[in-house]
Amino acid sequence: MTTKPNASRREFLRTASILSMVGSAGAPFALNLATIGAAAAQTAPTDYKAIVCLFMAGGNDHGNTVMATDSTSWSEYIRLRTTTDAGSIALPAVGNTGGVLPITPLTVQSGRTFALHPSMQALKTVFDAGRVAVVANVGPLIMPTTLAQYKANSVKLPPKLFSHNDQQSLWQSSMPEGAKSGWGGRMGDLLVASNSTPIFTAISVSGNAVFLAGQTINQYQVSNSGAVPINSLSGSLYGSSAAANPLQAIVSADRGNLFEKEQAAVIRRSIAAQGTLATGMLAAGGSGIPNPAQYINPNTGNLATNSLAVQLQTVARIIGGRSALGAKRQIFFVNIGGFDTHDNQRTNQADLLARVAHGLAYFDSMMGSLQGTDFRNQVTLFTASDFGRTFTSNGDGTDHGWGSHHFVMGGAVKGQDMYGLFPVTGVKHDQDVGSGSLLPQFSVDQYGATLASWFGLSATQIADVFPSINNFTQKNIGFMM
Template sequence: MSSTPNASRREFLRMASALSVAGTAAPFALNLAAMGSAAAQTAPGDYKALICLFMFGANDHANTVLATDSGSWSQYLSVRTTTDAGSIALPAVGAPGGVIPIVPSSTQAGRSFALHPNMVEMKSLFDGGRAAIVSNVGPLIMPTTLAQYKAASVPLPPKLFSHNDQQSLWQAYAPEGAAYGWGGRMGDLLAANNSNPIFTAISASGNAVFLAGKTINQYQVSASGAVPIGGLTGTLFGSSSASGAFKSIITGDSSNVFQKDYAAVTSRSINAQSLLSPAMAPAGGSGVPNPTQYTNPNTGALANNSLAIQLQTVARIIAGRSALGAKRQVFFVSLGGFDTHDFQKTAQADLLARLSHAIAYFDGVVGNLQGADLRQQVTLFTASDFGRTFTSNGDGTDHGWGSHHFVVGGAVKGGNIYGDFPVTGLKHNLDVGSGSLLPQFSVDQYGATLANWFGLSATQINDVFPNIVNFTTRNIGFLG
């Protein structure tokens, strides 16, 4: 820690935030709030929510969105059909269990496209104009050609192909250890629009650097909502008065700077929980409908979908936006297991079935959230560590770079693929090795497009996305 009191105080608060774990009753399970005044523009009269859905482990984009024209499909089969541990190639359009055709509104000459066979719901959203595909996104510092990459003649993102570092780079501009993310920075700038800034950046999936701001800290919730500190109500150790004494101990004032901060954070946590719990719509019944179970494509069995439950929690909080005084909120949800070096065909089938099912559930809920259609005001986007190699290692794929992503919502200019879809195969002008893609769009461009819709000014976008000044195209155009 720094030797200065102010720096020590900030570091203590950040450490406390990192240590808060949903479901823990210990005092460190504190869902932290905004700790200072946020510089923001005039409060908007409407509400908007942005949801980051992170696919941990690195989703294989080449079996998620596919080019199916004859030339592309021939290359796809030649590379992804293996003879040792088993093929990772998917069945063709029209074959049993085959990929699902989609028709983008903007044609790409000579190309046709499809989605993974288990993304039936996502096809419906795409066809309905509420889902778009952004092709080949990844971290870049500036526009980079293959020749420049090979010669290292331009600045390149650090620690490429490393899980932890690229997860952080996607969320927070820097490798593992980054202090704040672009979701949190947007929260910094817009938190003053909210009556209770504590509810600006909310994670339903544990601590996420994406939501860490300079002046605000993320508030973490569990599937049941706000996480209370245990022992503050009722009897404690058989005594009716012990809970009051316990509360006095953990919230009492002190001359010690760390004890004082600890008590202040604890008090804010208690107050926040008392506000959020009654504001959230209940799960099921007259509240937010419970998600149906999804069908595991490998077993045919019905199962609960943890991602859908996270999104239900998000919807329950959005339903309480008026009671919370919220105008702008950033959320984080996640699904893990995408590091498919082995058993990719079965593992990804289940993961993408869950992803498609959960997103469609959330779209339906937001379309009729306690009688209101909020689809125009809520945008969900996907992110992941990186894409994967186009070549197979026998039964899976290895670490890559660029990847295709989905954006879903009523404000999305859906039914389209944004960007020139990469050549299918190997040894083309975006192949940095084994078919791993040199990104066409940077994470900064992807995020800046979302931030523009969310209400940030051009100056604020420059502040949040430091590399955006290096790119001529600041807005990819997938949002109205």
Template sequence: MSRKIDASRRNFLRNASVMSLVGASGVPFALNLLTMGAAAAQTTSDYKAIVCLFLSGGNDHANTVLATDPTSWTSYTSVRTTSEAGSIALPAVGMAGGILPVVPNTVQTGREFGLHPSLGPLKDLFDAGRAGIVANVGPLIMPTTRAQYRAQSVALPPKLFSHNDQQSLWQSYKPEGATFGWGGRMGDLLASMNTNTTFTSISASGNAVFLAGQTINQYQVNASGAVPIGGITGSLFGAPAGSNPLQAIVAGSRANVFERDHAAIVKRSIDAQGVLSTAMLPAGASGVADPTQYTNPNTGALANNSLATQLQTVARVIGGRGGLGARRQIFFVSMGGFDTHDFEKTNHSDLMAKLAHALSYFDTTLSTLGGADLRSQVTLFTASDFGRTFTSNGDGTDHGWGSHHFVVGGAVKGKDIYGTFPVTGLNHDQDVGSGSLLPAISVDQYGGTMAKWFGLSDTQIADVFPNIVNFPNRDLGFMA
């Protein structure tokens, strides 16, 4: 009985605080929020979220997921061992600090596999069946052979090997200048499942074309939560009531059509900030536990992990899904530093440690979020500008094309590698130069598989991923 009374008291206080936060001008918005609570129990069981983790700069896939069978390992070491000082080859399985072996459920004859030595926590997720690997993914318009690529006899993605263009292409099918992405388009189609569509598409890492829809706008948050407009609440220049006239100025009614539209946008921003600040769980022991520090594998020093902090923010928003009336949400987080032309072995090792630490933290956090295990309702996937060349420039690598990626979550059919793992070495059928991989799986297939789990119909998937009609296998099978 005491639990019911406490819960009712908490709901009352939360609803009352919403009213005080948004003020009189936001009463309709606040009243709309109050109706969300009544439906929360019905919507949260049907809740699903997709999280895009973008590795900016182009992750070196060949030192992330490796083939370790004798033939592959001989090719790997012969190409990537450049000099004792500049070698980018990793230590073998069984050596000190060596590659971590993984055994996928599906046998690829004659092949053995491993992960970067810094990916221990991610290996644990893989072995537990909550992480899978999708091999050799990249932007494609249609299935393409090396001969067709060389002859330019089929349509190819534009501006390959360019950072800005390939980041945009991964997120939106178009080079730099695109106005909407496939995460935003999924939001467009499923936003009606949310009581308040404002919180459908959320970035914890600044502006991302991935989240921009044709009708849905992305909402940006940071480690402090919703980003407020300065001076709208509290005192202003020492005057306790100074924020009231400022709010009337920036969000009041106007006769001019442009001023009226601007004021309406500002007012929505003020209202939304109040709603999200109240709904999302707090950081720390009373809400979503702060991430521990990770260990830098090069120095042994403990340090903060900004990626884990971004994922904490995502978890805090997910924890407030009932108060937001959300049943479908798309998130974006990112980490940079992957353009490893120099000092790759050292820098990439640190990046892999941060990645694995953050993913393990997110998995643990979701397992008890608000007293519920939400891991089967949240799927995270990695993306990156491109893979990198298999050859080295001395102590780094250059821009490539295809790359291996991770999908993490309780709904993932984990402990497996999806797609045929490419030949390790040079001058094979998927080498378009210097060991840069010609993708065997398109971004459309990769995203379309998650979109199906997310609830999109085949027709909607074809709308979101316009090139998927060119591929016979539209569901890669890695989602339950």
């Protein structure tokens, strides 16, 4: 086997582990993370930290999420987002019934004022309390890019811009659809030695996510009720309660064949992990992780269950059970869909952003009193999405864009502020690649690297996780303490 001499440290460790497995016929095929992480374990953190990715699938319209409301900006906003049909996507101004919600970032941007969508009152409250920051105009970039360079195609650009699947993958992994690992998983690879039970390092509450896929670790997928069990290993099987134990013995018994042996070992670990997680979540629930209250649908005025808040409740319960899980560093993924608002945007986005704001405010309150302790400084949540959308309207919606504004929430966030210059409102400016679609001012790598630095990664490790970060002079946007 040959290896490129300039392979990254992560690739070196991965290759070395494969060689180790091949050279030992009696060893299990599962990677022994303890041996790989031995050096890292010598400086393993004693504190606890968690990062939560909230992915808004479909491409959230940033233009109606965070707005500039100074007179010049607002006039252009109204001009471009008010259409002649009944489907106009322009929102009411500050002070009107149902109008946008003013926010005052600590860093003044001369002559400009800002607001949030009318449905985000719950998030505005957390912003005003200093625990939420707005990061303006983030998106996939390989290197700093100007509008002239974009139009001339004179620098390397992210592949397959404006494609849902590819841009979701780029946001989560720095690579288009088909990526094998995500930057959350790659962070987990480097920090897994901090956890006595490695399987609980990267946890998805919303199915398979490339964000959590590592080179050496596997993401652990849970449902809102906890670990997903192997069917029929408890209770009854074909109407017989006595059949469950023999089934468990069949699927988990040791075997002579190496592949069968490894399959049985995986099943045994799965059964054990399910039990450990159930115990940890039960203990956390007993310590007080109440169910989220229902939210008010702004379109109907009716109360409804917020599935995003329920996902975040599961995250809170797992964090509450961190001691039982032996966890010091954890990375979570939650998801809310429906943001591909080509049509009926004003109605649909109002409900979606109400659920986002309600879910984040609920999670903030849970972290504020986790087992009787304010735990907000240890947990940071950030938002992500496929892309932003065009500033111009197609009638009653918007089309696929590029850069977008995002939120970061937590006690360690330098909150009540906005990071980056807020772009000019409208079209035909130096960040407009067409129809008001934004050329990002910050790359996803810069956004993620700022979180990774707070999480405890060194500059060398950050460069290993984010393949393009060294192309940027500013590697830390500065929104974390």
